[in-house]
Amino acid sequence: MSELINNRKELKKEASERQRLLKEIIKDLHVGKSVEEVKAQFENAVGNISVSEISQLEQALMEEEGIPVEEVQRLCSVHTAVFKGSIDDIHASSSQKLEEEVGHPIHTFKHENKEIDLLVNFKLQLHYERFEKDDSPENVQKLLEDIQLLLDIDKHYSRKENLLFPFLEKYGIYGPTQVMWGVDDTIRDAIKLAKQQLEDYHGDKQDILNNIYFIIQETTEMIFKEENILFPMAQSTLTEDEWIKIATESEEIGYCFIKPVEKWIPKRVSIQEKTSIDMIEDGLIHLETGILSVKQLELMLNHLPVDITFIDKDDVVRYFSHGKERIFARTKAVIGRTVQNCHPPKSVHVVEKLLEEFKSGEKDCEDFWIKFKDKYVYIRYFAVRNEQNEYIGTLEFTQNIQPIQAIDGEKRILG
Numbered sequence: 001m002s003e004l005i006n007n008r009k010e011l012k013k014e015a016s017e018r019q020r021l022l023k024e025i026i027k028d029l030h031v032g033k034s035v036e037e038v039k040a041q042f043e044n045a046v047g048n049i050s051v052s053e054i055s056q057l058e059q060a061l062m063e064e065e066g067i068p069v070e071e072v073q074r075l076c077s078v079h080t081a082v083f084k085g086s087i088d089d090i091h092a093s094s095s096q097k098l099e100e101e102v103g104h105p106i107h108t109f110k111h112e113n114k115e116i117d118l119l120v121n122f123k124l125q126l127h128y129e130r131f132e133k134d135d136s137p138e139n140v141q142k143l144l145e146d147i148q149l150l151l152d153i154d155k156h157y158s159r160k161e162n163l164l165f166p167f168l169e170k171y172g173i174y175g176p177t178q179v180m181w182g183v184d185d186t187i188r189d190a191i192k193l194a195k196q197q198l199e200d201y202h203g204d205k206q207d208i209l210n211n212i213y214f215i216i217q218e219t220t221e222m223i224f225k226e227e228n229i230l231f232p233m234a235q236s237t238l239t240e241d242e243w244i245k246i247a248t249e250s251e252e253i254g255y256c257f258i259k260p261v262e263k264w265i266p267k268r269v270s271i272q273e274k275t276s277i278d279m280i281e282d283g284l285i286h287l288e289t290g291i292l293s294v295k296q297l298e299l300m301l302n303h304l305p306v307d308i309t310f311i312d313k314d315d316v317v318r319y320f321s322h323g324k325e326r327i328f329a330r331t332k333a334v335i336g337r338t339v340q341n342c343h344p345p346k347s348v349h350v351v352e353k354l355l356e357e358f359k360s361g362e363k364d365c366e367d368f369w370i371k372f373k374d375k376y377v378y379i380r381y382f383a384v385r386n387e388q389n390e391y392i393g394t395l396e397f398t399q400n401i402q403p404i405q406a407i408d409g410e411k412r413i414l415g
Contacts, residue, residue: 182344307327317338
């Protein structure tokens with residue numbers, strides 16, 4: 001028994017030392033050492049690395065070393081280049097099984113990645129090289145067509161951020177999700193910029209070449225990070241019931257370039273959730289001004305011509321309405337997730353400031369209005385308080401006001 005305890009102590013000590021060395025290597029990158037220098041240092045000191053260690057490393061950099069998430073995002077591509085070829089469980093047999101289950105979210109993500117890779121590293125790369133030699137209108141148009149197709153990558157990233165990340169965060173995995181979401185946003189912004197540059201092309205050739213080269217590199221790196229870090233980590237962490245939820249809600253956001261060839265039907269389905277829902281379905285809710293069944297209340301909220309989301313006093317998302325045409329995608333995976341983790345890292349500070357003002361009583365509401373696709377969106381936030389004026393939560397109210405702005409004159413009779 002003492003020998004077993006000593007072995008465990010040695011393994012724990014060894015793992016701790018590996019983490020220390022990994023952090024030192026990343027900090028060296030942080031202060032400007034080259035990838036070549038650090039890669040040699042990495043191979044000599046660490047050797048192979050597991051997916052879980054990469055996860056712990058990124059989290060430790062932010063929590064223990066105080067390196068901002070934006071800086072970890074900047075370093076992400078660099079340390080991925082260092083780790084390539086050293087991840088020891090990339091091809092674990094357990095991960096292969098889920099990849100082979102047609103319609104499973106991982107199978108779909110990987111199928112999309114093949115299409116993304118084909119577009120970026122073959123079509124876009126080819127048209128990039130032609131444009132580099134000759135910036136004729138024809139070559140500009142070819143690049144623009146590729147970039148417009150690549151805008152569809154938003155669905156791939158959105159499913160990852162709004163379905164996969166929430167479940168990982170429930171298991172305390174925050175570092176990789178925050179870092180990856182930030183990089184996703186950088187790629188999205190670069191694609192949008194390229195579209196604008198090509199639509200308004202006036203000979204600024206080098207700027208476009210630099211941006212498209214960045215898109216090709218970062219998109220390719222993201223495929224590597226997803227398939228060799230994120231997906232194996234998710235596969236070893238999430239339960240089958242959680243994968244069922246992700247598969248069920250994926251349709252809400254949509255797919256990138258492809259659709260699952262068939263619906264994923266696992267060997268078993270948990271009936272626990274269904275039973276609990278059935279028990280509530282026949283119940284009545286007694287309100288101060290009436291009595292409604294659960295079904296009536298849900299239908300009523302979903303028929304409002306607005307989107308509603310409610311977060312509680314602890315900033316946890318508790319409810320959202322689910323009408324026919326939501327303005328911003330919502331999935332059931334956000335329920336129970338903190339609102340801060342439902343926003344890209346670059347906008348979290350805005351969310352936190354607004355919540356602080358609501359909680360302190362400084363504000364009771366805040367309004368925003370933005371152009372979004374073909375809509376003019378009016379977004380309102382209200383602090384919800386009880387009879388004792390205690391803060392209970394925040395209500396988000398979102399409406400497309402473009403049709404309202406078009407109203408003119410009067411209507412007094414039935415149409």
